Amino acid sequence: MAEDGQQQPPDGDPGTRRGPASQQDMRRQNLALVMRTVAAAHPLSRADVAGRTGLTRTAVSSLVDELIGGGLLLEGELERSGRVGRPGRALVLNGDGPAGLGLEIGVEHLSACVLDLRGEVRVELHRPAANAARSAGQTLAELAELADRAEREAVALGLRVVGRVLAVPGSVPLGSPANQVEHAPNLGWHQVDVTELWPGPGTAPAVENEANLGALAELWQGTGSGTFVHISAGEGIGGALVLDGRLFRGVQGFAGELGHLTVRPDGRPCSCGARGCLEPYAGLAAVLRSAGFTDELDELDGLDGPDRFDGLDESDRLDRSERSDGSSGAPGATSLTGRQNGDPIAELVRRAEQGDPATRRALRHAGTALGTALAAAVNLVDPDSLVLGGGYADLAQWLLPAMRTELAALIRVRPWPEEALRASPLGRRGPVLGAALVTVRSLHSDPAGLWLAETA
Known part of the structure; x- marks a missing residue:
């Protein structure tokens, strides 16, 4: 964690520090x-802990005391291990201490989630x-209001939110400010400074691309x-x-x-301005149109000869007047696992x-396009x-056969x-x-970054 309390851009578990x-x-490293x-x-x-780390028992005792004092560890009842000598107390992560707040902006939803130190959703x-x-x-x-509600519910459970991170369906380039969204086309955002627009209460969250965060969740909990x-599906395709x-x-x-690999x-x-990208063939909006979620299918333009991806209509965004979930930004909040009845992915399922037939055909052709793009990646x-991941995980039963056929044909x-x-067990929550x-x-x-940030 940076000294201002914001997270550094995540990339997995940090490595050891370099240099003298x-x-x-050294104490900070040993605490870690x-x-x-x-x-x-x-x-x-x-x-x-001493046996697993190679540190002396005296050093471990001092480090553990500091972690307990920081609210990160708890020491439980005496455990009887059957070994000779005085039994030791059981060290566990404090499930009622510091916690992380995750936020997400989708084209059709807002989400908030608080996890404790054990990685459990609270x-x-x-x-x-x-x-x-x-x-x-x-x-x-509106997201700030939802974040405040989530944090207040966390406090009522005995938790203390010490970091906020926001998942967005857009690009967050390296070298730009931690809260700058360069481009999120499906939201209509361009060079949006989240810190500048954040109304409070609380500090603005650090911002990260939703696909990157989905992959990290898969690495850490999937x-x-x-x-x-x-690879995941929202309004567009994230990888x-x-x-x-x-x-x-x-x-x-x-x-x-x-989503912008060329498949044709x-x-x-x-929507990026190019032609033949994966997204117009396998993005959620394209699948929805092809499956009959709009009254009219657009004619394909500029395609000569047979197209292996026929059946998916040209689209980079589902017309808002035709959306099946009736989204209106209503203030009521629900669990992520109990989405609204009008959820278009649930309707596809x-x-x-x-x-x-139309739905299965749309999913089959989307699977073929996905397999073509992913074969190149492999x-x-x-x-x-x-x-x-994402919506694709929910639809995997119908996507995987065509994807596997295409992968087998193209990976030689x-x-x-x-x-x-395989499909992610985390689904759209990733x-x-x-x-x-x-x-x-x-x-x-x-x-140690926790108390260093608090005293900075």
């Missing part, structure tokens, strides 16, 4: 070592909101490990690349733009389960796995096991969980 270390730096050790395998006794709120139809200031004002590609357990951002922070040269126009990066330079493509986990993992990896 002062005595204060003890904290990570307990987080990985609690409950542990002080003797267990507060979870979801609110329909027509964010693409209003200004960034209006959206952030099935992702090692090197994997994470992220994790290499050896760390988020890869690229030179300027734009890595992972899988000179194909359909994309319902129609597909009932065998609706051939370039050589990952362990591909993980479908390496073995590609069918099971290497980005907001990842946003909250940034703070939690920061406290695990640098616990």
Whole structure:
């Protein structure tokens, strides 16, 4: 955590510090070592921690006392291990201490989530909101209200929110201010400074791309490990690349733009200004139109000859008057796991389960387009796995067959096991969980940053 209390851009678990270390730096590193050790395998006794870390028992005792004093660890009842000698007390993460607040802005919703140090969800709120139809200031004002409500509910549970991170469906370039959104086309945002527009109460959250946070949540709490590609669907398509357990951002922070890989040269126009990108063929809006969620399908332009992706209508955004969820920014909040009946992804699932031909055809063609794009990613990066997140996870049953067929046809330079493509167990909750986990993992990896930020 930075000295101003804001998170540094997350990229996975931070590595060790480089360069000469002062005595204060060494103690900070040892605090982190003890904290990570307990987080990985609690409950542990002080003797267990000493054995696992190689630190002396005296040093461990001093470090543990400091972590307990900072509200990060608790020492429980005497545990009877059956070993000779005085039994030790069980060290565990404090589930009622510092916590992380994750926030998310989607095209059609706002979300808030509070996680404790154990990574457990303690507060979870979801609110329909027509964010693409209003200004960034209006959206952030409503989000600030939701954040305040989530934080007040957390306080009532004995938690203390010490970090806020916001997931946005847009680009947050490296080298730009931590709260600057460069471009979020599906929201109509361009160079939006969240700090400047944040009305309070509380400090403005640090901002991160939703796809990156979804991938980090997959790494920390899902099935992702090692090197994997994470692809998710919201209004557009988000992608992220994790290499050896760390988020890869690229030179300027734009890595992972899988939605803008070309799947058909000179194909359909994309919202980015190019043609033939994946998003107009497999983005949620395109699937919804092809499945019959609008009265009229647009004719495809500029396509000569047969198109393997026929069945998906040209679209970069579903017409707001035709949305099936009736989003209106109503003030009522619900759990993320109990979304509104008009949820378009849930409606796609319902129609597909009932065998609706148009829906199944739309999903099959989307799966083919996704497989084409991801085959290129596999051939370039050589990952362990591909993980479908966001709305794609809910639709995986119908997407995976066509994706696997396409991957098998196009990946010939390496073995590609069918099971290497799988759906995330986190589903659409990934980005907001990842946003909250940034703070939690920061406290695990640098616990002293908590009191250094508070005394700065």
